[in-house]
Structures are given as structure tokens and as C-alpha cells.
Amino acid sequence: MNDSIRTPEMTVLLASILTAQWFSSTGNGFLDACGNAVIWAILAAGLLLTLLSLLLVRLAPKRGLLTVCQERKGFFLFPLISFALFSLLAATALRDTLSMLSTFLLPHTPRWFLLLMLLPVIGLAGWLGIASVARSIKLVGPALLALYAVVLVLSVWNQGDVYNFFPLLGNGVPALGKTALSALSVTAWLPMLWIDKPQLEGTGRAGMRAPLYATAISLAGYIAYGLLFSGGGAATTTFPLHRLSAAGGFSHSFQRTHALFVFAWLPVQVAAVGAGICYAARSLHAALPAAPGRILVIPPLALACALGFRDIEHSPMWLNTLLQTNLQSLLVLPLLLPMIVGKAAERRREKEARHA
Amino acid sequence: MRKWAAVLLMAALAMQLTGCYDAVDLGDQIFAINLALDKGETKALRLTMQYPQITPVGKEGADSGGGNSDLKKDGYLIEQVEGDDLSACLTLMRMVTPRKMDLMQLRGIFISETLANSRVTVQECLSALLSTHNARPTATVFLTRGRAEDVLSAQVPLFGARLSKSQSAQSSQLQEQGVITASPLNTFYYCFATPGCSAVAVLTAVNGMQYISAPSSQGTQATSYLAGDVPRNTVGTTDYCGCAVFGDEDLMFLDGYETQLLNLMLGKLRELNMEIGGRTVSLYFPRAPRIKVKPLDPDGPRIAIRVPVLCDVPDAAPYTQRLIDDLATLLLKLQQRKMDPVDFAQRARVSALTLEDWGAMDWPALYARAVFDISIA
Numbered sequence: 057m058n059d060s061i062r063t064p065e066m067t068v069l070l071a072s073i074l075t076a077q078w079f080s081s082t083g084n085g086f087l088d089a090c091g092n093a094v095i096w097a098i099l100a101a102g103l104l105l106t107l108l109s110l111l112l113v114r115l116a117p118k119r120g121l122l123t124v125c126q127e128r129k130g131f132f133l134f135p136l137i138s139f140a141l142f143s144l145l146a147a148t149a150l151r152d153t154l155s156m157l158s159t160f161l162l163p164h165t166p167r168w169f170l171l172l173m174l175l176p177v178i179g180l181a182g183w184l185g186i187a188s189v190a191r192s193i194k195l196v197g198p199a200l201l202a203l204y205a206v207v208l209v210l211s212v213w214n215q216g217d218v219y220n221f222f223p224l225l226g227n228g229v230p231a232l233g234k235t236a237l238s239a240l241s242v243t244a245w246l247p248m249l250w251i252d253k254p255q256l257e258g259t260g261r262a263g264m265r266a267p268l269y270a271t272a273i274s275l276a277g278y279i280a281y282g283l284l285f286s287g288g289g290a291a292t293t294t295f296p297l298h299r300l301s302a303a304g305g306f307s308h309s310f311q312r313t314h315a316l317f318v319f320a321w322l323p324v325q326v327a328a329v330g331a332g333i334c335y336a337a338r339s340l341h342a343a344l345p346a347a348p349g350r351i352l353v354i355p356p357l358a359l360a361c362a363l364g365f366r367d368i369e370h371s372p373m374w375l376n377t378l379l380q381t382n383l384q385s386l387l388v389l390p391l392l393l394p395m396i397v398g399k400a401a402e403r404r405r406e407k408e409a410r411h412a
Numbered sequence: 413m414r415k416w417a418a419v420l421l422m423a424a425l426a427m428q429l430t431g432c433y434d435a436v437d438l439g440d441q442i443f444a445i446n447l448a449l450d451k452g453e454t455k456a457l458r459l460t461m462q463y464p465q466i467t468p469v470g471k472e473g474a475d476s477g478g479g480n481s482d483l484k485k486d487g488y489l490i491e492q493v494e495g496d497d498l499s500a501c502l503t504l505m506r507m508v509t510p511r512k513m514d515l516m517q518l519r520g521i522f523i524s525e526t527l528a529n530s531r532v533t534v535q536e537c538l539s540a541l542l543s544t545h546n547a548r549p550t551a552t553v554f555l556t557r558g559r560a561e562d563v564l565s566a567q568v569p570l571f572g573a574r575l576s577k578s579q580s581a582q583s584s585q586l587q588e589q590g591v592i593t594a595s596p597l598n599t600f601y602y603c604f605a606t607p608g609c610s611a612v613a614v615l616t617a618v619n620g621m622q623y624i625s626a627p628s629s630q631g632t633q634a635t636s637y638l639a640g641d642v643p644r645n646t647v648g649t650t651d652y653c654g655c656a657v658f659g660d661e662d663l664m665f666l667d668g669y670e671t672q673l674l675n676l677m678l679g680k681l682r683e684l685n686m687e688i689g690g691r692t693v694s695l696y697f698p699r700a701p702r703i704k705v706k707p708l709d710p711d712g713p714r715i716a717i718r719v720p721v722l723c724d725v726p727d728a729a730p731y732t733q734r735l736i737d738d739l740a741t742l743l744l745k746l747q748q749r750k751m752d753p754v755d756f757a758q759r760a761r762v763s764a765l766t767l768e769d770w771g772a773m774d775w776p777a778l779y780a781r782a783v784f785d786i787s788i789a
Contacts, residue, residue, distance in 0.1 A: 091767075180418050222761040223770050286602070286758070 059338065061252055065190035066262045067269070068197050070248060073328045074105075074270035076149070076321075077242045077381065079277055089235045092282035093226025095275055100232070101239035102271025106264055109246055113263040116250040117398030121391065122342035123254070124398030134394045138247060138339035141387040143356040143363075145244055146332025148379045150178070150364030153325040158367070161318045171365055174326070178360075181330025182337055182353040186252075189330040196323050203320045204273070208280040216283030242270075244385040248335055250395060333357050442511040445488070445575055446567055448522040448560035449537055455494040457533065459501035460561040463489045463509070464575065488575060490565060498537040502545060515547040519579050520567070521597060522560040523553065523613065528656070528663055531604075538601045549598040552583060555656035555663075557617035557640045566618050566649045586652050590672035590681040591635050593655045607660060608776060610746075610753040612674075615639040615654035615665055632738075633687055635668035659751040666742075673742050676719070677701060677754045686731045693731050696722040702789070705759040705782075707773060713782040715743075715756055720789040732788045743784050752779060 061069075078086075078098060086094045117124050122138070125131040150171075157170050181189050225232065246263075253259045336356030341349050368376060377383060448460040465487050491509055495501035506513055521541070528534060541547040556563040569578040586592045592614045603611035617640025624645045630636050637643075639651040653668040666674060675681040679700025685692050701719040717739070721732055746753065757775050764770035 177422055180422065184415075184418070217758075219758040219761070222758070223764040223766050225766045228766040228768060 059185045059187055059252075059255075059334070061187045061190050061255055063256045063258045063262050065187065065194045066249070066252060066256055067265045068194040069186075069190040069327060069331060070245065070262065070266035071269035071273070072193050072197065072324045073149075073245050073331060074242050074267060075273045076152075076324045076328050077245070078239060078270065078274040086235050086239065087281075089227070089231055089238075091226040092221050092278075092286070093224065093232060094235060095221075095278050095282065096225070097232045097235035097239055098271065098274050098278060100236040101242075102267055102275070104236070105240060105243065105267040106271075108240075108243060109249070109263040109267050110260060112246060112392075112395070113249050113253070113259050115392075115395050115399055116253050116259070117395065117402050118253060119398065119402070120252065120254045121247065121250040121394060121398070122339060124401075125394050126342050126345060128394070128397065131394055131397075132343050134391060135339045135342035137387055137390050138251070139336050139343065139356065141244060141247065141384060141391075142332045142336035142339060143359040144378060144384045144387075145381075146178075146329050146336060146356060146360035147363035148381060148384070149325055149328035149332060150174070150360050151367065151379060153322070153329060154364065155367055156318065156321060156325065167365065167367070171361060174329075175361070177326055178329045178333060179353070179357055181326065182333035182357055183350060186331060186334040186338075189327055189334060193323060193327040200320055200323065201273070204277075207317075207320070208276060212280050212283045216280075217286070218283065220282050220284075220286040238382060241381040241385040243388055244381055245331075247388060247391055248331065250391070251335060251338065329360065333360060336360075440511055441514055442509055443514045443517040445517060445579075446520040446522065446564050447515075447518060447541075448524075448556075448564040449498075449527055449534075450524045450560045451526050451530075452494040455500075456496050457498065457501055457527075457537070458492065458494045458561065459498065459505065460490060460492045460564050461505060462564055462567060462575075463491070465489050488567075492561065497533075498540045499544065515541070515545050517576065518548045518551040518597075519576050520564075521547075521551055521553050522556050522563050522616070524556050524560040525558070525656075525663075527560070528555055528658070531658075531661075535601075535605055538597065538604065542597065542601055547597065550596045553595045553597055553600040553611075553613045554616045554652075555613040557615070557638070562618050563616055563650055582652065587675075587680070588682075589635075590675040590684070591654070591668040592652050593671060593675060593678075594680070595655075604658060608752070608757060609755065610751040611658040612753045613656045613658070614652060615656050615671075616650060616652050617641075618649050619644065619651045621645045621649070631667055631669055633669040634685065634692075635672060636670075638665055638667050657746070657749075657751050657753050659749055662749055662751070664746075664749050664751060669738075670742050673739055674753060677703075677717070677739070684735075686734060688730055688734055693723060693725050693728065695728075695731060695735065696724075698722060703754070703756070703759055705756050705762075707760045707763050707775065707778045707782075713778040714785060715782050716785045716787075718787050718789045736786045736788065739786050740784055743786075747779065747782070747784075750776065750780065756782075 086097065090097055119127075122135055125134045153174065154167060154170050158165070158167060162170060249256070249259055249263050256262055333353060333356045336359075337349070337353045340352045340355060341347065344352070363375065363379065366375065371379075442463050444461045444463055446462040448458075450458040450460070452458040491505060493501050493504040493508060495504055502513070521538075523534060538553075542549065554560075554563070567575060567579070569575045570582065583592070587594055593612050595611075595613050600611050600613060603609040615638060617638075619640055619642060621644070623641060623643040630641075635653070637651075637653050639653045642651050642653055644651075653671075655666050655671045655674065657664045657666060672681055672684055676684065676697060682697055684695045684697070686695055687693075697720060699720050701717050704716045706714045706716070719735070719739070721728075721735065723731060725731075743754075756779065760773075760775055760778070761770055764773055
């Protein structure tokens with residue numbers, strides 16, 4: 057299991073995951089709430105997230121969140137909370153991936169078969185470790201970004217209408233505020249930085265750049281969407297990036313947009329699932345250090361598959377609630393306690409070392 | 413070694429994403445090229461669909477019910493069903509043509525004038541087409557004078573063997589001349605479903621060829637005809653000329669010349685032939701007109717339009733003045749019928765900060781008393 061992740065890879069991985077979160081599962085909710093004024097909500101959330109990320113990275117102990125929990129008596133609960141958090145994030149990302157494949161590429165394929173196809177990939181991602189996942193997404197990242205830019209430009213180049221953004225504030229500041237808060241729920245992924253702080257040469261750099269890149273990429277997408285569709289212009293807002301590619305100029309050049317859309321989006325979604333499983337496994341290992349690390353990939357993988365298998369329409373209310381990122385981000389709050397305790401102990405040790 | 417095995421395994425599994433599980437043989441599919449919606453005789457809706465007849469190379473196409481009838485013409489089949497709504501019609505259609513139906517190749521959606529008066533039905537049909545039945549979002553929406561099925565039956569390839577190619581070529585030419593509008597399904601549906609927004613469809617009709625001997629009523633310009641009234645006798649029997657503008661409760665036809673003026677306002681017309689006193693002059697429009705809407709102007713709501721015009725004759729003043737007069741006439745006509753196909757509302761929204769402010773502004777009332785200020789740049 058290779059967990060020796062480096063700063064550039066962490067930056068790309070986190071940026072990809074945040075973008076996926078803002079543009080796939082929650083995107084239609086943002087558009088329904090704000091219309092094309094969603095760009096302000098994303099901008100505000102992105103800048104706030106950057107500040108929050110920087111602040112929390114500075115608060116994180118140098119030894120890493122999980123190491124602090126392992127060293128302190130009674131702190132075994134916090135790795136378990138981290139395990140639950142990342143398993144739920146992986147389940148949400150997996151559900152989005154299955155929905156995307158089922159809606160656009162393989163509508164007649166049973167959902168269990170789609171899961172079976174993805175299982176080796178996500179299982180391997182967890183098995184090989186977060187460094188392998190991050191390196192893979194960093195490798196294909198530039199190509200995906202170029203493809204994304206091509207889709208955006210071709211979709212709007214001769215059809216974009218800047219007047220679609222008026223009235224500028226859409227449903228008003230309160231709606232924008234609520235949407236920005238909802239978008240901030242992606243803080244659920246920030247503990248990745250706190251866990252891997254010892255290995256990253258510049259955790260602050262990753263913590264600052266990743267949200268900024270994600271904001272820029274998501275903003276570009278929503279601006280293109282707004283240029284093409286006035287408020288409520290698309291028949292449906294689900295998977296806005298796909299609606300953009302299917303209805304705009306891109307569909308004149310490339311008639312079959314589904315496969316290309318999935319090709320560009322699938323690696324990002326699978327990276328999110330893989331990252332969730334890797335960090336869940338490492339959290340579980342911190343709680344059960346005696347158990348072999350690789351075997352502990354199985355529980356979060358099984359949990360993610362069990363929770364993420366059903367689509368939204370066929371899931372019970374409690375499951376849909378559990379797989380909402382808004383709720384999952386609340387699990388980050390208890391993790392602040394070992395962070396504060398670890399940081400305080402670190403400061404104390406440094407003081408003693410200086411006096412000695 | 414294990415990593416390479418893992419990579420090979422992933423590649424092998426990724427190949428399954430090509431969708432062989434869902435593969436559908438070409439012979440098991442049917443691709444609709446055109447679709448017509450009319451009021452039914454026994455049910456609420458009559459659906460007519462036109463499909464290409466795909467036959468093996470070198471073999472004659474097998475007769476499949478219809479023989480030499482109108483249901484089979486020039487390599488295209490026509491099927492017709494009636495139902496209470498579009499989904500019921502499509503279900504019945506799947507029964508009579510037991511193949512997987514693909515609407516992603518749709519080129520034209522023809523709606524009859526009679527059916528267009530039933531806004532709810534039209535909206536439901538279009539919504540179902542876009543959302544449920546995955547119709548091609550860029551299919552063109554036509555309004556037919558008379559029965560839509562008659563216009564659809566008259567669709568034959570004019571250039572070459574493929575109807576879709578022929579229709580696309582014809583549409584491009586006519587749009588370049590400006591006598592028809594570009595009316596893709598997704599844009600049409602959005603405007604149709606949005607209160608205060610005026611959807612525009614291409615006007616079409618079957619031409620009986622009677623006007624070549626006894627000309628129909630015509631406006632002042634060479635293109636001032638409605639579809640169906642063009643004095644001609646040519647190969648194709650279908651006229652595409654003019655457009656139909658849908659208000660909230662109203663429907664209005666614009667002839668070919670008025671449609672050219674509308675396209676000019678929308679920035680889609682580059683050249684216009686203007687005739688005065690038997691002399692025709694070409695006017696060129698290098699850019700789209702600049703439109704400024706001031707809904708809250710102290711002197712009352714104002715819509716200022718500056719049209720850039722180039723003319724290669726020295727005495728262009730009468731022609732440009734005529735252009736201004738005709739534009740004003742058209743805009744006043746649309747204003748009186750409370751229609752806004754140019755979408756001045758879009759520009760007026762700049763004055764509002766939120767949707768609530770926009771609602772409070774009451775744009776329909778402002779538009780009704782707006783003053784147009786048209787000038788040549």
C-alpha cells in the first residue's frame with residue numbers, strides 16, 4: 057500500500073474531488089436554488105473554502121491527525137469517525153458514478169452489473185494506496201482539463217448570451233448565501249490534508265491551491281452553462297455539464313456526446329471513490345493498528361458498495377439523508393478536537409525544547 | 413509484475429464500457445427523421461412519423477404494408493397513430509413498428525395551426541419529447557398552415573437521396589436569406605414554457621401551385637409571402653417562408669419580409685434586398701444592431717435600436733428610411749399583440765438586481781407603452 061503522496065499529487069487529487077462534488081451530485085441543487093447566479097455562490101464558497109482550508113491546515117499537527125489519535129489514550133474514537141466520514145464520501149461518489157453510467161452510457165445494464173464492473177477498479181485503487189490514485193489522476197489531469205476546455209468552448213462559442221446572467225443576483229442574496237453554505241460542505245474532504253500533513257512538503261500550498269483550482273474549473277463550467285441556458289432554460293438541470301455538451305454547439309460537432317462526457321468524467325469520479333476508500337482504510341488502521349493494513353480496505357469498500365448501490369429514487373429516506381454531503385461535513389467537527397489537542401501538545405514540546 | 417497485471421485487468425474491464433451488453437442491431441432500430449402533431453379525429457392527438465427505409469445494398473426493399481401508397485415514398489415510410497397524449501401515441505407507434513425507436517436523428521417537428529391553439533397540449537408534447545423520449549434538442553420546430561401530416565407527407569429529398577441532408581441544406585439556405593428563423597426545439601420549448609417570452613417557429617405549408625397564375629396577396633417586397641401563398645410551380649410542394657410567433661395567448665404569422673426584419677433584429681441577417689418604385693437595392697448589415705432598453709427612463713420606457721447599414725448606391729436615404737419605417741411597423745405590430753420575439757425583456761433585466769425586483773418592475777406593462785427609437789448607424 058503506497059501512501060507516500062506528494063504535494064503536487066495531493067493538489068490535483070483534491071482539486072478533482074472538489075470539482076466533481078460541485079459539478080455532479082450537488083450541481084442540479086445549486087442551479088435549482090440560484091439559477092445562473094450560482095456563479096457567485098461558487099465563487100464565495102471557493103474563496104471561503106480556501107481560507108478555511110489554510111486555517112485548518114495550520115491548526116493540524118505536524119505528526120498528522122491519525123498519529124496523534126494513535127498516541128493519545130482514548131482517542132481511538134476519532135479514527136473511527138474519520139473511517140465513517142470517508143466511507144460515506146466514497147459511497148456518495150460511487151452512487152453518482154453509477155447514476156452517471158446508468159443515465160448516459162449503459163441505460164439498460166442492471167445496476168449490479170455496473171457495480172461489478174467498477175469493483176475491481178475501486179478495489180485496486182484502495183489496495184494500491186492513495187499515492188497511486190493521486191499519481192493516476194495527475195497523469196490524466198492535463199488531458200481531461202484540455203477536453204473539458206474543448207467541450208466548454210465548442211458548446212458556447214457561437215451561442216453564448218451574456219444577458220442570461222441577468223438579474224445578476226438571481227433569487228437574491230439569502231438564496232445565494234444558502235447555496236454557498238451548501239457548497240462549503242465539501243470541507244468534508246479536507247481531513248485528507250490533515251492526515252497526510254507529515255508527508256507533504258507544502259501542506260499549506262496544497263490546501264490553498266486545490267480549492268482555488270476547483271473553484272476556477274467549476275466556475276468556468278457554470279459560466280459556460282449560464283451563457284447557454286437562461287434561468288430554467290434546460291429541460292432538466294441534472295448533470296449540468298452533460299446538458300451543456302448535449303444542447304450546445306458541441307453536439308453539432310460531435311453528435312454522440314454521452315461517451316465523451318463519461319470518458320472525461322469517469323476518472324475523476326473513480327478517483328473520488330478511491331480516495332474515500334484509501335483514507336477510510338487508513339483511519340481504520342489507526343483505530344486497529346494490529347490488523348494488517350491491506351485487509352482493512354475491505355470494510356470501507358463493502359460499506360461504500362452497500363450504501364452507494366441504490367439510486368436516489370429507490371433509496372430509503374435515511375440513506376438519502378446519510379449520503380448528503382451537508383450532513384457528512386458535520387463529521388469533520390469532532391475531528392477538530394484531536395487536531396487542537398495535538399497542536400497544543402506540539403507547541404508545548406517546542407517550548408520545552410527551546411528552553412532546554 | 414502485479415502492477416502490470418492490475419493495469420491489464422483494468423483495461424480489459426474498461427472495454428466493457430463500450431456497452432456491448434446494450435448493443436442493438438441496426439435492423440432492430442428505427443430512426444425518425446420528421447414528426448408531425450395534429451389534432452386527432454378519434455383521440456386528442458394524431459402523431460405522424462417519417463422513417464428512412466433501410467434496406468440491404470443491392471436488394472429491393474421489401475414491401476411492408478402500404479405497397480405503393482402514400483405511406484411509402486422515395487425510400488421513406490410514414491406511420492400514423494392517434495392517442496390521448498404523446499406518450500400514448502409513441503407507445504402505440506412502438507407496437508406498429510416493433511423496433512427500438514430513436515429520436516436522436518429527428519430533423520423536424522411539425523405542429524399544425526389547429527393544435528397550436530391548445531398551448532397546454534403543445535407544451536406537454538414538447539416537454540415529453542425533450543425529457544422523456546430523448547429527442548434531438550436541435551430539431552427544428554415548424555408551424556404548418558393546414559394539417560401537419562400533409563406537410564410531413566410532402567417531405568421528399570430535393571438534393572440527393574437523403575432527406576435529412578436535403579432538409580439541412582434547404583434550412584441553411586433559407587436562414588441565410590433570412591426568410592425563416594432558426595427554431596431549435598430546446599430554445600423553442602424554453603420560450604414557449606416561459607411566460608412573457610415569445611417562441612418562434614418556422615412557418616410552412618403545402619403549396620397548391622395555384623398562385624402562379626393568380627397571384628396571392630403580397631406585401632411590398634419580393635419576399636412578402638406567407639408559406640403556402642408563394643406564386644410558384646416547382647418540384648418540391650412545401651413552402652418554407654415566414655414564421656409563427658407565439659404570444660402568451662396569441663399566435664401571429666409574419667411573412668418572409670417581416671421574418672427578414674426579425675432576423676435583422678436578432679443579428680442573423682447580413683443582406684437584404686429592398687425594392688422601392690421598381691428599383692431594388694442591396695443593404696448590408698456588417699454587425700448585429702445595438703439595442704438598449706431603458707425600462708425605468710424618466711420620460712417613459714424606451715427601446716433604442718441602432719442598425720448598422722452599408723449600401724453601395726449613393727442615394728441610399730430612401731431605402732434606409734424605408735427600412736426604419738418597416739422595422740417600426742413590425743415592432744409596433746408585435747408590441748400591440750404583446751409579443752417580444754426579439755427578447756427586449758432580456759436586456760431590460762439588466763436594470764433589476766434580483767428576480768423579485770424584476771417581477772416588481774412589471775415588464776409586460778412597461779413593454780406595452782415603450783417607445784421605439786430606431787436609427788441607422
